[in-house]
Amino acid sequence: MTLLLGPNRYGKAETRLVRVVRDGDVHHLKDINVSSSLSGEMESVHLTGDNAAVLPTDTQKNTVYAFARRHGVDQIEDFALLLARHYVDSQPTIHHARVEIEEYAWERIPATGHSFVRTGQEVRTCVVHYDRDGSVSVVSGLKDLVVLNSTGSEFHGYIVDGYTTLKPTTDRILATAVTARWRHSVTDVDFGKSYAEVRKLLLEAFADTHSLSLQQTLYAMGRRALEARPEVCEIRFAMPNKHHFLVDLEPFGLDNDNEVFYAADRPYGLIEGTVLREDAPDAGQAWE
Numbered sequence: 464m465t466l467l468l469g470p471n472r473y474g475k476a477e478t479r480l481v482r483v484v485r486d487g488d489v490h491h492l493k494d495i496n497v498s499s500s501l502s503g504e505m506e507s508v509h510l511t512g513d514n515a516a517v518l519p520t521d522t523q524k525n526t527v528y529a530f531a532r533r534h535g536v537d538q539i540e541d542f543a544l545l546l547a548r549h550y551v552d553s554q555p556t557i558h559h560a561r562v563e564i565e566e567y568a569w570e571r572i573p574a575t576g577h578s579f580v581r582t583g584q585e586v587r588t589c590v591v592h593y594d595r596d597g598s599v600s601v602v603s604g605l606k607d608l609v610v611l612n613s614t615g616s617e618f619h620g621y622i623v624d625g626y627t628t629l630k631p632t633t634d635r636i637l638a639t640a641v642t643a644r645w646r647h648s649v650t651d652v653d654f655g656k657s658y659a660e661v662r663k664l665l666l667e668a669f670a671d672t673h674s675l676s677l678q679q680t681l682y683a684m685g686r687r688a689l690e691a692r693p694e695v696c697e698i699r700f701a702m703p704n705k706h707h708f709l710v711d712l713e714p715f716g717l718d719n720d721n722e723v724f725y726a727a728d729r730p731y732g733l734i735e736g737t738v739l740r741e742d743a744p745d746a747g748q749a750w751e
């Protein structure tokens with residue numbers, strides 16, 4: 464029997480880092496979670512336990528902290544690119560690096576220059592791949608962006624079979640927690656501006672699309688981002704349909720004209736989809 468070592472990678476997951484930049488009495492906060500994953504000449508470590516090709520995960524964690532001090536942390540995509548390039552370019556045995564970063568946003572409490580409140584629920588994300596052959600990819604994104612339209616949403620005309628009980632509606636609540644990830648076709652991007660613009664476009668499209676289904680809304684959101692942002696070539700969504708069911712108040716002698724809802728947390732519909740340019744460059748490992 465011949466066995467082979469299949470695909471493998473290793474790294475340090477979830478290095479949590481908070482960086483405080485002091486501008487006199489006014490402080491700035493960066494709160495991130497970094498996961499690195501390396502691959503390359505890793506046959507020996509798996510087959511014989513020879514660690515000579517291994518850059519320890521502990522070193523990867525230290526590199527994150529040291530680079531934060533040495534280079535600062537501005538846009539997470541730029542920091543991820545810096546780390547990925549460093550691992551591959553400095554170590555001959557490392558051929559590929561994947562660096563994923565999540566960022567949690569804080570806003571200053573105006574009472575002082577050094578007090579903060581976590582803003583919103585959403586988390587900014589990125590995944591960078593950098594390969595020895597020079598190929599590089601950047602996927603930016605967000606998750607847990609919770610949005611709701613209290614009207615402007617219909618759902619009818621679907622398949623009706625022997626198991627269907629859902630009533631068609633021309634006015635329902637549409638709510639979801641958006642996970643969106645978008646692939647850049649280039650890497651020399653102002654990632655801060657691009658993120659803010661894509662987020663704004665997604666919210667605007669969610670709000671002003673009269674929805675006949677969450678699927679239609681998803682496509683409209685992707686389309687809005689791609690039409691306005693030339694640096695983005697593909698966007699992928701996962702959107703749970705956070706169902707709001709009208710409560711039957713008739714037993715209590717009350718009507719309910721789309722006013723009182725039961726917000727169910729499960730089960731939920733899960734709507735996933737991709738919108739991309741016809742001529743989008745090959746994604747390579749960007750989504751892995």
Ligand SMILES: O=c1[nH]c(=O)c2[nH]c(=O)[nH]c2[nH]1
Pocket residue numbers: 618629675676677678704732
């Ligand atoms: O927007 C929707 N899409 C569906 O596919 C679906 N299915 C369902 O039961 N409700 C909804 N809503």
